[in-house]
Amino acid sequence: MIVVSSKVKEQLAPNGVLVASVYLGNFLLVTGQSSSGEPTGIAPDICRAIAERLGVELQLKGYKTQEEVIDSAASGRSGIALVGSDPTRAKRVTFTPAYVELEATYLVPANSAIVDVAQVDQPGIRIASFFKSAYDLWLQRNLKHATLVHADSVVASNALFVREKLDALAGLKTGLVAASQNIPGSRVLDGQFTGIQQAIATKNSNQESIQFLSTCVNELITTGLVTALIRKYQVQGLSAAPASINT
DSSP states (O other), X not given: XXXXXXXXXXXHOTTSEEEEEEXXXXXXXXXXXXXXXXXXXXXXXXXXXXXXXXXXXXXEEEESSXXXXXXXXXXXXXXXXXXXXXXXXXXXXXXXXXXXXEEEEEXXXXXXXXXXXXXXXXXXXXXXXXXXXXXXXXXXXXOSSOEEEEESSHHHHHHHHHXXXXXXXXXXXXXXXXXXXXXXXXXXXXXXXXXXXEEEEEETTOHHHHHHHHHHHHHHHHTTHHHHHHHHTTOOSEEEOOOOSOO
16 A cells, blocks of 8 residues: 655645646547546546545646646646656656556658668658657657658648658557558558657656655556556557566
């Protein structure tokens, strides 16, 4: 049983309500909404599990951009926020270990000579990418030769790839498989260039709460709840993250 101190409750749910933010654009983790308009899916259910362990009510807030989700946690408007963890974002908020990992790879057009993920980072290769998504931030840090061509949403990056006849489209594997159905001859490359870690973020000053949240994540993984939620919502292209031994 996880012990919850009064300090943790004060930081995360000062009014007896845990305000939790989720990113509506992540179709793997937020798969729909209830009749009342509340987000549903793996991420909202993780928020409910945290609220239960705190012994407080939950207020879910859905945001259309990841920046808004990060802002809500950094400012303290939300006690927790569920979003992809990244070193750039970690300057503004503190992340727990990941609870799930999402596969990020590339789609290439018909007749492309590229057959392996490692072949994409070459001079002259242009990659369509959703600007400031977790996988785009990783590509910005790690690409050595290829060029990123940015769009302001997943849908826009798909359209950009086709319109500009680019060499590759970066994205989450499940989304790329769906996109390939509308792009004749296109192929989703096997493997991944990175695994996008989805974690719980909170305000940097919430030091007492970080250990509590990390312990919760470890418990949710080791008890099989995360895997059960993946099965419940029948989501492909992600898996429960490895449990942390440091919590």
